[in-house]
Amino acid sequence: MPGTPDVWIDVRQEREALLALLESLAPAEWEEPSLCTEWRVRDVVGHMVSETMMTILKVMQGLVTSGLRINRFIAIDARRQGSVPIAELVAGFRDAVPSRAHLPGLSSISMLEDIVVHSLDIRRPLLHERAVPEARMILVAADLLANRFFLGHKLFRGLQVRAIDADWSAGEGPEVTGPIEGLVLAMSGRLVGLDELHGEGMSAVYERASLR
Numbered sequence: 001m002p003g004t005p006d007v008w009i010d011v012r013q014e015r016e017a018l019l020a021l022l023e024s025l026a027p028a029e030w031e032e033p034s035l036c037t038e039w040r041v042r043d044v045v046g047h048m049v050s051e052t053m054m055t056i057l058k059v060m061q062g063l064v065t066s067g068l069r070i071n072r073f074i075a076i077d078a079r080r081q082g083s084v085p086i087a088e089l090v091a092g093f094r095d096a097v098p099s100r101a102h103l104p105g106l107s108s109i110s111m112l113e114d115i116v117v118h119s120l121d122i123r124r125p126l127l128h129e130r131a132v133p134e135a136r137m138i139l140v141a142a143d144l145l146a147n148r149f150f151l152g153h154k155l156f157r158g159l160q161v162r163a164i165d166a167d168w169s170a171g172e173g174p175e176v177t178g179p180i181e182g183l184v185l186a187m188s189g190r191l192v193g194l195d196e197l198h199g200e201g202m203s204a205v206y207e208r209a210s211l212r
Helices: 007-022 041-051 056-065 070-082 086-096 108-126 134-146 180-187 191-196 202-210
Strands: 160-163 175-178
Touching: 007 086, 007 108, 007 134, 041 070, 041 086, 041 108, 108 134, 108 180, 134 160, 134 180, 160 180, 175 180, 180 191, 191 202
Parallel strands: 160 175
Antiparallel strands: none
């Protein structure tokens, strides 16, 4: 459709930004814990490289060996992919930068969401901040809130969420406000983002987060 933005351009630019950071990291930084529970920085990178090479057959084989638990399969695969030498990880991610590969059922928006959130998984603990363009963050926030695979639809059900630093809001009910990055983190299951949110709806959010 004429005039429709090519989200793959956004995906590639976000990957390029992360690649620049990865190329500058000290060896010790690769071993630091990320925001992904029990994943080091190197495991997150390994996971993102693996995603561009994943096939339905590999997923089915991995599920069988992981007791049909998708999250366990993803974690095992991430740690395996992340165990290779740093130079190999960087080279693999560099090769993945232009890739438009994804599993059936996913989309360019899914992959934008993936690179934005996983970049935060890496950048936040290492204190390497970067402002993602507002339009991209809005796309990611909207998709995370609607996507039932993620925690956002449970945390913010019956609430209005509103970013204080971007032109985005959604839902109706008691308000929850905060920077869009904090909202994205919370909606993707990184509950550290809750520390940045405020509003009358937060009591419900904290209660739901404790029951997850």
